[in-house]
Amino acid sequence: MSKTAGKPIRCHAAVLWKANTPYIIEEVEVDVPKKREVRVRMTSTGLCHSDLHFQEGIDEKWPFPSIIGHEGAGIIESVGEGVTSVKPGDIVVLVFESYCGECDYCKGTRTNLCQKTPRNHLQMDGTSRITCKGQALSQMQSISTFSEYTVTHEANVAKVNQKANPNTLCLVGCCIPTGYGAVMNAGKVPKGATTAVWGLGGVGMCVLMGLRDSQAGKIIAIDTNPKKFPLAKEFGATDFLNPKEVDDIPKKLAEMTNGGVDYCFVSVGIVPVMEQAFMASHPNWGKTVIIGLANIGETMRAGVWELLFGRQLIGTSYGSYKAKLAVPDLVDKVVSGQIQLEKLITHRLPLSKINEGFNLLKTGESLRAIIDFDMKG
Ligand SMILES: NC(=O)c1ccc[n+]([C@@H]2O[C@H](COP(=O)([O-])OP(=O)(O)OC[C@H]3O[C@@H](n4cnc5c(N)ncnc54)[C@H](O)[C@@H]3O)[C@@H](O)[C@H]2O)c1
Ligand SMILES: [Zn+2]
Ligand SMILES: [Zn+2]
Known part of the structure; x- marks a missing residue:
């Protein structure tokens, strides 16, 4: 048993006291x-654009003050009563959708959501395990990874290959399953299909790796920041488009394909881009997969006649993986070098x-900036 087990731990965390303010490093x-x-x-822990969306107020009901962060890896320090899937010392990836294995959703195959996931950013008993200056802090998706220590349910951690590097493994907590799974589970892209990806951030690059591994035919990478193109090419993109240089993207894509793209993926949180992708998909069978977030309650336009004639529109959360079950296999792919984390x-x-890390994301300078908790400074 670790020396710290059984007692509260005082450590540092990045606290968001309210929306549209910087993180403050506090003792918690x-x-x-x-x-x-x-x-x-x-x-x-990785700095994902979803964290930025929530910091910028995408959800006006967010329970502040809060510790956010949902892409993380760590080592089990101690466990509560009845925990069976992990033990102290295990390297784990935290998963932001629980998998209890007992509810109808977990037992079924129709969704990767779990009915026991608390949707209020607290633990399953309705309380938080982290306080600051005596005040309870909400814990994003019940995991709150922007803290040196966190507590969550065992349904939110996956034990993984112990050869993996825990100081970089955070990316298997969000961007890798999200992007790779969007292709494998939501898109189900067959060999030879024409495809396009809008938004080449951490998530979009993992979409590209999924398309490469599915042996898609044409893989068109679309981003307003051309600095993203060289890496996209390494991950298998065959063609590149900068929307700042092309007036009518759907028309251009129709010309580049057989009248429209077979599979479109939108890994950027901008609604007009989602609408553009839908209209760029093939009019009679094209499928558009939405990954990027939008303000809660926001809607996108998809024409009724476009749907009647065959365009399909779906969304995916967490790459539609039951993450606790899928993450160990994805980590094996990282260890074997198939997924180049x-x-x-x-x-x-x-x-x-x-x-500073989030500024790098905002300015487009970083692809994925990560926090390495073993780095001093
Ligand atoms: N569905 C899910 O489960 C899930 C999980 C993780 C992230 N997300 C969402 O996926 C999106 C991408 O996340 P990320 O961390 O990769 O973000 P990111 O900021 O790293 O990447 C977004 C990319 O989009 C590009 N872009 C901006 N405007 C564009 C435009 N008009 N056309 C084409 N490209 C444009 C940017 O230059 C950038 O390269 C975010 O909205 C995030 O919240 C969803
Ligand atoms: Zn994320
Ligand atoms: Zn469940």
């Missing part, structure tokens, strides 16, 4: 894990530089 108290819960010493990481920072 992380409680002992309760029944079926685990306490994790975080080793790495290291190439996605452009910046490594200590927790104290988290605001």
